Amino acid sequence: MSGRYTRPPNSSLFVRNVHPDTRQEDMRRIFGKYGRIQDVYIPCDYFTKKVRGFAYVQFEDIRDAEDALYYLDRVIVLGRELEVQFAEGDRKTPNQMRSRESGSGFGYDRRSRSRSPKSRRSRSRSPRRSRRPRRSYSRSRSRTPDKKRGRRSSERHSPDNHRSRSASRSPSRSAARSDDQREDAGEGSPRKSPE
């Protein structure tokens, strides 16, 4: 009278005893043989980032998942016997895990200021980083003459621009930004002759 078959909560498979070096791609390829894989995820330790030893394979269709479970369960893959079973809960959010790990014995909730394990600074605290090793460039006349700095298109053929310019209240050319370009090859530049 009751369901004889434990209704799988979802089409996610829980694979245990997977090789620590197994990747999602591998799982996807192995399980994908029996159906379309929605996603594969291998949970790792939050702190050590090490593979925990099991993985999750989410199928697009639960029927395929059943097939894969039946065919891949207890199958030796990569020298390990895979144990496949249906997943139970849903993916846990970091917050939930934190709560669980927090009460497990660890206590890096308020102690650890760093939220991310990777955010761990170097063992030695950065005492002082020089502001910037500003290189004293010769202020004489070596200004990367090789690079083309000047933008060719100074003005754009935009209708909007045209209108804006008309309303400009400053009829004068406010060109106070050019100083080296204009002087060198702008207008005649009669000062270049060494006389």
Added chain:
DNA sequence: GTTGAGCGTT
């Protein structure tokens, strides 16, 4: 286009 820190031992 969703979140990635999801069950481990029976």
